[in-house]
Amino acid sequence: MATIKDIAKRAGVAVSTVSYAISGNRPISEEVKKRIRQAMAELDYQPNPMARALAGKGTRILGLILDPLDRSLGITEIDLLSRAAEAARSMNYHLTLLTDDSRNLSVLEEIIADKLFDGFILMEIHKEDERVRFLSEKGLPFVIIGRDDRTQDFRSIDIDFQKTAEQVLAHVKEKGHREAGFINQSLNAFNRGYGPAVAMKASLEDTARRLGIKLDTRFCLPSREEGENVAVTLLRDNPALSVLLVMNDQALPGILKGISALGLSVPKDLSLISLLSSSKLAEMFHPSLTHMEIPSRELGWHGVCRLVEILEGRQENRGMILIPGTLHIGESTI
Amino acid sequence: MATIKDIAKRAGVAVSTVSYAISGNRPISEEVKKRIRQAMAELDYQPNPMARALAGKGTRILGLILDPLDRSLGITEIDLLSRAAEAARSMNYHLTLLTDDSRNLSVLEEIIADKLFDGFILMEIHKEDERVRFLSEKGLPFVIIGRDDRTQDFRSIDIDFQKTAEQVLAHVKEKGHREAGFINQSLNAFNRGYGPAVAMKASLEDTARRLGIKLDTRFCLPSREEGENVAVTLLRDNPALSVLLVMNDQALPGILKGISALGLSVPKDLSLISLLSSSKLAEMFHPSLTHMEIPSRELGWHGVCRLVEILEGRQENRGMILIPGTLHIGESTI
DNA sequence: TATTCTTGTCGAAACGTTTCGATAGAGATT
């Protein structure tokens, strides 16, 4: 591999001149620049990232902190990841996956100690997430995908639950429904302050009230059995209910089973809309599900973009970006 | 951050002594070692990976090369990735995601040029994959997840299609089925030499012959519509067919629709087994699907482990590891 | 007793960058 020394020799200049020519940090005559450019091309020069990092510039490596336990997202996560990696690459950064137990702050400390990462993307944020405080105390650049109570104070990207709720309920109302059920994620997730469980509930209930839609909310563990139970009791309690909103992928099969166990059929007797699932999944069902697609690709892309903006000093380190889901009409609603 | 100099000073020895004490590359007296250990503990010392890399040792960063286009796996990929990252971490490596268009060899060359990666994991291998030749010519350590014709010559991890086929057909025969249909992936994937499409077909047909099961194989594009068409014609052509093997997640909904369009029901009139899909997905269906679970977590784990073995010189750079899927009995077979 | 080998340690060079301070020459200001 060619080094900066080889370039300097070939262009007949000092090493530092080459460095300045590349970075533009000091004026270099056009003529010398040209010779340098040529030498670089001829020798296929690529700066060594390690050396650059050692000399004090960043590593251009970003760490994406995944929760090792919470595999709830599934299908959706891979879109986020691959899109994030693409974004990083397009801006000449690398993305590495951190699956350590980052909630254990001493583990997190170890991760940041080796200075390998220029910045972090934090996912699966819970209420009063300690990691947020920790990273910000250390003065490390990071962005959050998700939200917690103090998320406003940091740079974050999240689903626009309010717009998502408005969009889906507008659709519901337009179709003439007046009574809706909402099957949320688990009570446990809600109590832990998991963003979607909390924010979607609030936004839906708020919007429903404004639109004059009656909404009955239930929590549900992410399992088939629980889905069936919850669906059955919800429907028994509300005989006039004509549309069901579900934000719980794993419970969906059970919910459908519960519905048909009551002798109802989708969409004839009951419309069903899945909230924040992936299109791939929604299309697996029969009938295919009307759903609000989770903007996972956008979350990944923006997460990285914002982080890079901070790193390159182009943006202040605060402010939220909200991205709504997209409504896809399937066969499960009338 | 504490550097090796700080340790040396505090322990009252030379920098090089500390280095040798840590690496064990030269004998150091137990007493000095103890002082050094203590100093390290007191100062929370962590070697700077950049400096180590510059000095010629590796970066301890592994690159996982994903195909930016082929998002076919979906649910399964995230398991593989997260498990791979875990494995890397457990051996003190980092895993970074490369989503560049690595089939474009000049892009691949650029990736390897910056020496950031100690080794690579290559996925989604096709027949006579150029990247394999390229990397091996460059003498870079890598492992393959998947297979191509010359895969034997390199270190690789793949699904054990033979065992998977034997296992699933043994189950089929035991249940008394004598005529089976196999809905493969697309003809295009097959012609491109995509491992699963090629190897599963061969293994199934071979095993079926040996077991005396009649097997009709069809290709199918990964879409709902195509699934329906293929299922209908396959079943029309083989009225005695009593079990359907499907290795095509995206076509599944269509296939099920086709089956019921013919007035058949699963599993009463026809058993259905999904090959190499994820359990999460299989459980989404109603009835839940009997399936051979793809060993994605193991593939990810072993991929990284093998690569590290090579890097640390503990293994020669060739040989295949095959991992069979796991049969899960659902409600779709009798 | 003189020589070689081993063991434990040190100092310095090397890895490939970036950046600081110095400087030579050209042009502008007195």
Added chain:
DNA sequence: AATCTCTATCGAAACGTTTCGACAAGAATA
């Protein structure tokens, strides 16, 4: 004509490691 300011360039130091060669002091060998 002397001074000042730019502009373009150079050389050297620094970043934090690893490793090579040197070298004492003691052990083993002759």
